[in-house]
Amino acid sequence: MHTNEFAKVWSKLAKDYKLHMENGLAPALTEAQLTVLEVLEEQKRMKPSDFIPYLATSPAAVTMLLDRMEKNGLIIRERDEKDRRIVWVTISDRGRQEVLRGIQVREDYLSHVLNRISSHNQQLLVYLLGKVSAAPQEAG
Template identity: 70%
Template sequence: MVTQEFAKLWWKLSKDLRTHMETELAPTLTEGQLTVLELLMFSGQQRMKPSDFTDVLATTPAAVTTLLDRMEKSGLISRERDEKDRRIVWVLVTDKGREECERGIQIRERFLQAYLSRISSHNQQLLVYLLGKVANA
């Protein structure tokens, strides 16, 4: 019974967030692109290889290449060959990519804050703690 209710609520929250992000990020950004930009900006590295995105995006190398092609065409990222090993391609975020990433994060923050504001600060912390327990179990 609890699992069914959890599944129903999780699905609703996930659907609401996906729909909101899809609508608000368009036409210049997608959620997958936002994830790539966040990884580039906040991973502690200035550049990453395309293969670094495969696991995080839970997709295939071909799909990552297609995503990066679109991002490069839109000016969100640039790709450059490694100076020492030309087989390695590095992905870097551009100024436009940084701006779009910040915009995307703000959109998500406002949406989540609107949901979380329905409960007290204490319950917000408790919710995050409990979700952390479930996610890391």
């Protein structure tokens, strides 16, 4: 087993990716905000609780994130006309511009990294990572 080697490579990749994304998205976006905007682009409108599975965080953290995003003009929050308890979140025009920029930042980085290997090996890498991430958890 090459778990130690894998851990080192994975850790370095994750750190480089995170650093690049933080720098590339700043000052207008964070990675979590980009995730929210991408999901909203797809779903059109969502309740705050709908974001929890995409962000792997607490409801309170989602609320804080949406507060910041609304303040920065990335999203719009509106109460439901029929049921005032429901709040709908939609993407703003500024949010649409930022999601495109964020996706481009990610694409540029991943293309740069992946272009170090052949197209065939890129497909193989994605396939293998898919196999690893889809593996059922072993009972400890």
